[in-house]
Amino acid sequence: MNFVTAHxxxxxxxxxxxxxxxxxxxxxxxxDGANDNHAWNCGVEGETADPKxxxxxxxxxxxxxxxxxxxxxxxxxxxGDEMGRxxxxxxxxxxxxxxxxxxxxxxxxxxxxxLEFTTRMTKLRREQPVLSKRRFFRGAHIWDSELKDLAWFRxxxxxxxxxxxxxxxxxxxxxxxxxxxxxxxxxEGYRIVGDTLLVLLNAHHEPITFLLPALExxxxxxxxxxxxxxxxxxxxxxxxxxxxxxxxxxVVVLRxxxxxxE
Numbered sequence: 001m002n003f004v005t006a007h008x009x010x011x012x013x014x015x016x017x018x019x020x021x022x023x024x025x026x027x028x029x030x031x032d033g034a035n036d037n038h039a040w041n042c043g044v045e046g047e048t049a050d051p052k053x054x055x056x057x058x059x060x061x062x063x064x065x066x067x068x069x070x071x072x073x074x075x076x077x078x079x080g081d082e083m084g085r086x087x088x089x090x091x092x093x094x095x096x097x098x099x100x101x102x103x104x105x106x107x108x109x110x111x112x113x114x115l116e117f118t119t120r121m122t123k124l125r126r127e128q129p130v131l132s133k134r135r136f137f138r139g140a141h142i143w144d145s146e147l148k149d150l151a152w153f154r155x156x157x158x159x160x161x162x163x164x165x166x167x168x169x170x171x172x173x174x175x176x177x178x179x180x181x182x183x184x185x186x187x188e189g190y191r192i193v194g195d196t197l198l199v200l201l202n203a204h205h206e207p208i209t210f211l212l213p214a215l216e217x218x219x220x221x222x223x224x225x226x227x228x229x230x231x232x233x234x235x236x237x238x239x240x241x242x243x244x245x246x247x248x249x250x251v252v253v254l255r256x257x258x259x260x261x262e
Contacts, residue, residue, distance in 0.1 A: 003076035004064045008034075009091050012081035015039045016060040018046060022089030025096065033092030046089065058110060059249060062117050062227040066251040069121040070199060072133055079103060082118040083111045113230055120232065124224065124253070129194035130177035134184045147178030147196060147217065157211035157241065171204040172246070176217065179256070196256040202246035210252075215240040218256035225253035 005012050010021075019041040023033045042056045061084065068075050079085075080103045087093050093101045107115065125131045137150040152160040153174040160173065179196040186192050198221060202208045212221055219240050226233040228247040238244055238254070246252045 001076055002068055002071045002073045003078070004068055005078050005081055006076075007078060010037055010039055010089075011078065011085050011087055012061055012064060013057075013084040013086045014089055014091070015064070016042055016057040017086070018089040020045065020089070021091045022046075023092050025090060025100065026092060027095075033090075037091060054110075056249070058114065058230070059227055061114060063249065063251055065114075065118055065121055066225060066227050066253070069125045070131060070197075070251075070253070072131070072137075075125070077118075083107055083115040116232075120225070127194075128179075128197060128255075129182055129192050130179055130197055133182060138183075142178075142181040142183050145178055145181035147176070147181055149178050149181035149183070151176045151178075151213075151217075153213055155208055155210045157213050159213075172200075172202045172208045172210075174198060174200045174210060176213070198254040198256070200244060200246045200252040200254070202248065202250050202252075205248040207245050207247045209243050209245045212238055212240055212242050212244060212254070221254040221256055223252070224255045225251065227251045 005015060010018065015037070016039070019037075019039050021030065021033045021035065021037060023030045026032055040060075042053050042060065044050060044053050048054065065082075068077065085103055087096075087100055090096065090100060133149075139150050140148055142149050153176065154160055154164055155172050155174070164170065175198075177197045177199075179194040182192045182194070184192070196218060198212070198218075200210050217240065221238050221240075221242075221244075223233050223236045223238070223244075228250040244252060244254070
């Protein structure tokens with residue numbers, strides 16, 4: 001089971017809007033609720049009119065949602081997080097049976113955009129069997145698969161080695177999920193084959209240019225998700241060894257069809 005937020009704690013919107021809890025309305029002098037929220041307000045505590053801060057917050061919400069739906073295991077999404085529900089920094093709203101804890105279905109434009117992004121991520125997860133594997137990865141070829149079930153890459157397109165994992169300053173990497181390397185069959189015993197996905201992760205605050213892996217990993221890659229984009233990503237194509245820029249604090253997902261795109 002994977003989740004970013006739960007019924008206790010910050011909502012997804014509040015996770016990127018508040019660094020500290022604000023539970024004064026609960027009548028316990030802000031003593032209730034967890035003090036360690038693993039939250040970052042993106043530079044301003046609470047709501048703001050600063051367009052740069054708000055843009056970063058929306059991107060961070062898309063990053064969290066992308067991480068959730070790209071992870072193996074069962075995703076759990078708290079109702080309202082898909083459209084940016086807020087409790088105004090209250091991380092323990094058990095006693096608030098009012099607008100603070102209710103779901104408001106009158107959405108702003110930003111909330112509609114977040115809901116549309118969530119819809120695209122859930123659709124991607126349903127369509128891509130590599131995101132719902134029932135066995136642990138081996139980091140190896142499965143049966144006669146062309147690709148490994150899982151491979152990790154540096155931004156220069158080379159496979160990561162042990163020493164790469166030991167560098168504390170590394171904030172950008174990529175991983176590949178082999179679409180023909182799914183070990184378990186479907187319910188009727190047939191082999192499952194899907195698309196191969198390449199996920200670029202840039203946790204650095206500055207843009208990083210990724211070189212895509214060599215030809216043996218795939219001749220052509222189609223962009224399907226970019227969390228830096230507010231709308232649906234343009235379906236551009238990049239060849240093996242080509243360059244893809246991931247802006248600061250973003251996730252990019254590329255797809256290689258089972259039959260190479262022409």
